[in-house]
Amino acid sequence: MAAPIDITSGDAALDAFLAGGYMQIRGMSSRFAAAICGHVIKRQSDIGIGGDILEIGTFEGRFFVAMAKLLQAGEHALGIDVFTWPSEKVYDHFVENCANHGLKPGSTTAWKVDTLKISAAELRAKLPAGRARFVHVDGEHNAECLRNDLELAHAVLHPDGVIALDDMLHPGYPTLIVTVIEYLNRHPEMRALCIVDRESITAAAKLLICRIESVPKYEQELMRFYAPFHYTLGADFLGHFTLVLTPDPTLPKID
Numbered sequence: 312m313a314a315p316i317d318i319t320s321g322d323a324a325l326d327a328f329l330a331g332g333y334m335q336i337r338g339m340s341s342r343f344a345a346a347i348c349g350h351v352i353k354r355q356s357d358i359g360i361g362g363d364i365l366e367i368g369t370f371e372g373r374f375f376v377a378m379a380k381l382l383q384a385g386e387h388a389l390g391i392d393v394f395t396w397p398s399e400k401v402y403d404h405f406v407e408n409c410a411n412h413g414l415k416p417g418s419t420t421a422w423k424v425d426t427l428k429i430s431a432a433e434l435r436a437k438l439p440a441g442r443a444r445f446v447h448v449d450g451e452h453n454a455e456c457l458r459n460d461l462e463l464a465h466a467v468l469h470p471d472g473v474i475a476l477d478d479m480l481h482p483g484y485p486t487l488i489v490t491v492i493e494y495l496n497r498h499p500e501m502r503a504l505c506i507v508d509r510e511s512i513t514a515a516a517k518l519l520i521c522r523i524e525s526v527p528k529y530e531q532e533l534m535r536f537y538a539p540f541h542y543t544l545g546a547d548f549l550g551h552f553t554l555v556l557t558p559d560p561t562l563p564k565i566d
């Protein structure tokens with residue numbers, strides 16, 4: 312196995328979890344992405360953006376526990392999954408992982424439901440703050456589910472909130488980005504804030520999106536804190552120069 316990438320979130324409790332428990336929980340999200348998303352959530356707390364945290368597609372809770380480590384007093388983390396794959400035991404593992412990795416009792420909820428069967432109003436009612444400041448969308452990887460999950464996330468998003476989309480630009484799901492571009496065209500107030508590149512084929516890339524007015528609240532800070540991972544050529548994303556963070560941003564030497 313490759314040596315872990317030397318990256319931190321800047322939050323001591325989360326960094327301790329990323330160094331130990333994170334990889335012990337079965338799951339698919341990279342430690343690289345968890346650190347960067349954790350830093351985004353920490354940044355929100357630092358500048359007074361409050362609200363709940365939401366994940367669609369928790370599986371056994373690897374990424375959920377990481378995000379929930381950053382909850383502030385009175386905030387809540389809601390995890391949604393059908394909890395049937397690979398067996399019904401995944402629900403028990405999720406609940407055990409939340410408890411065993413130090414999340415405060417009562418600060419999290421597991422909602423066993425198919426997101427195709429819920430409305431935005433039902434989702435909002437499950438969020439004690441009535442809105443989410445950070446949403447990780449990692450449910451079924453097909454166009455119908457992603458379109459639905461994106462609209463649910465959008466409906467409950469804090470005005471300065473961030474949506475993180477999993478497995479973007481993944482060789483195994485090459486057409487998912489079409490659904491994201493359709494969403495961005497439907498919601499021109501939203502922008503691709505940052506591409507968090509993959510660690511491996513399974514610990515794949517995430518795309519962070521937020522409202523255009525919120526970009527300055529995150530972009531410079533991410534560039535500053537993650538300077539060693541900044542791919543300075545960036546990405547042309549629908550006319551916006553989107554920040555790219557990657558485990559190895561080395562460019563070829565051209566004399």
Ligand SMILES: C[S@@+](CC[C@H](N)C(=O)[O-])C[C@H]1O[C@@H](n2cnc3c(N)ncnc32)[C@H](O)[C@@H]1O
Pocket residue numbers: 337338339340367368369370371372373374375391392393394395396424425426427449450451452456
């Ligand atoms: C790739 S896994 C999530 C991995 C997890 N977020 C992590 O980082 O370890 C995708 C999850 O989405 C769930 N899922 C798929 N379709 C769903 C739906 N329609 N509603 C709710 N959950 C769904 C699956 O049960 C599965 O646990």
